Amino acid sequence: MLEADSIQKAGETRIRELGVAEVILDGFRNYDHLQLSLSPGFNVLAGRNAQGKTNFLEALYLLATTRLLRGQRDAEAVYDGRSRAIVAAEMLEGRSRLAITLERGVRKRASLNGLNLPRAADLIGRLPCVSIGSEDMAIVRGEPTDRRLFLDLELSSLYPGYLRHLTLYKRALEQRNALLRDARENAVPAALYEPWEAQLAEHGAALRVYRRNFVDRLAPTTETTHARMGSGEKIRVAYAAKDETADSNALADALAATRMADVARGGTSCGPHRDDMTVEIEGREGRLYGSQGQQRTSVIAVKIATLEVARQELGVPPLLLLDDILSDLDERRRALLVEVVLENAGQAVLTCTEADSAGARILEQARVFEVVSGTVNPL
Numbered sequence: 001m002l003e004a005d006s007i008q009k010a011g012e013t014r015i016r017e018l019g020v021a022e023v024i025l026d027g028f029r030n031y032d033h034l035q036l037s038l039s040p041g042f043n044v045l046a047g048r049n050a051q052g053k054t055n056f057l058e059a060l061y062l063l064a065t066t067r068l069l070r071g072q073r074d075a076e077a078v079y080d081g082r083s084r085a086i087v088a089a090e091m092l093e094g095r096s097r098l099a100i101t102l103e104r105g106v107r108k109r110a111s112l113n114g115l116n117l118p119r120a121a122d123l124i125g126r127l128p129c130v131s132i133g134s135e136d137m138a139i140v141r142g143e144p145t146d147r148r149l150f151l152d153l154e155l156s157s158l159y160p161g162y163l164r165h166l167t168l169y170k171r172a173l174e175q176r177n178a179l180l181r182d183a184r185e186n187a188v189p190a191a192l193y194e195p196w197e198a199q200l201a202e203h204g205a206a207l208r209v210y211r212r213n214f215v216d217r218l219a220p221t222t223e224t225t226h227a228r229m230g231s232g233e234k235i236r237v238a239y240a241a242k243d244e245t246a247d248s249n250a251l252a253d254a255l256a257a258t259r260m261a262d263v264a265r266g267g268t269s270c271g272p273h274r275d276d277m278t279v280e281i282e283g284r285e286g287r288l289y290g291s292q293g294q295q296r297t298s299v300i301a302v303k304i305a306t307l308e309v310a311r312q313e314l315g316v317p318p319l320l321l322l323d324d325i326l327s328d329l330d331e332r333r334r335a336l337l338v339e340v341v342l343e344n345a346g347q348a349v350l351t352c353t354e355a356d357s358a359g360a361r362i363l364e365q366a367r368v369f370e371v372v373s374g375t376v377n378p379l
Ligand SMILES: Nc1ncnc2c1ncn2[C@@H]1O[C@H](COP(=O)(O)OP(=O)(O)OP(=O)(O)O)[C@@H](O)[C@H]1O
Pocket: 028, 029, 030, 031, 047, 048, 049, 050, 051, 052, 053, 054, 055, 056, 076, 077, 078, 079, 080, 324, 353, 371
């Protein structure tokens, strides 16, 4: 059985960029061209709806994760009428420059100091970042796939080893699923399944060790934060494996035993691609029974716990992106969130419709900007 410590320590060196000095957007969303210097501490972006506040956060999120915040196809983020979008950032330390180019009909490309990286994914984890926004509601309200995505993104950004296991696992899963489809028409010998199942077992067991370890660390902080937010209710977060395979050998056995059933099912039934993370409020599944307010409080608690775990793991705070969540909260929750941000954040970018909702304690140390239809100016 794989030990969390041993696999998490192996090959985990990755250069981290701590903080963004300057952001350059060219043809990204509603930004024709923008060059903006950020404070190494707090940055508040205020502006009316649909002016480009979330788009700006999305650009930073893209550099951190290579994904768009709102999950659309890359081409949708290219400024209407333009053929490509460039998002670049100059880092505070070492002034290195990270960039991503999105181009219609072409795979996204990433570069470091002007040199193209072999794959855009090579950028993942270089700029550690935790974002909290409305799309995170899916962690409680969404489907298991949304919660797996949350775990995959956070873990890939923290551990290069996780990303490697995930990439190899996904490739093996595609191959086994292709064999299952073939088997509907032609006999597929066991020898064709075996190498892919061996990989699924190895990488799948490793993914579960990382995920369980992470969720076990998330759980107590989620509970305390939830309690600090004034909720008298108990929240419980746990990793939920779909099948009871304790290690890679058991997973390999389960895969071999389910081949026939999986042909009929049309997909692989065992493994971490079907797992979930449960979020229970007072013993009931938040997704089914939680009110909107309970769900929102739970999501914020999970995300703040993520920020804390990431900070412990990195030894420094990750970049924090907060998308207009303060204005939706009541006084008590807002005060707590501000307190937690002040305790945990290094560099942060917050958006809000009224700068005042960021609260006096943040505003007094923040650089404040106004966003008006794709332009950002100091206030
Ligand atoms: N590819 C694109 N090209 C041009 N404009 C775009 C593109 N994608 C999105 N937009 C525009 O960006 C604007 C939305 O910006 P954004 O989501 O950042 O709003 P916001 O300032 O965060 O507002 P809210 O407070 O409502 O969340 C919309 O006007 C939308 O039409």
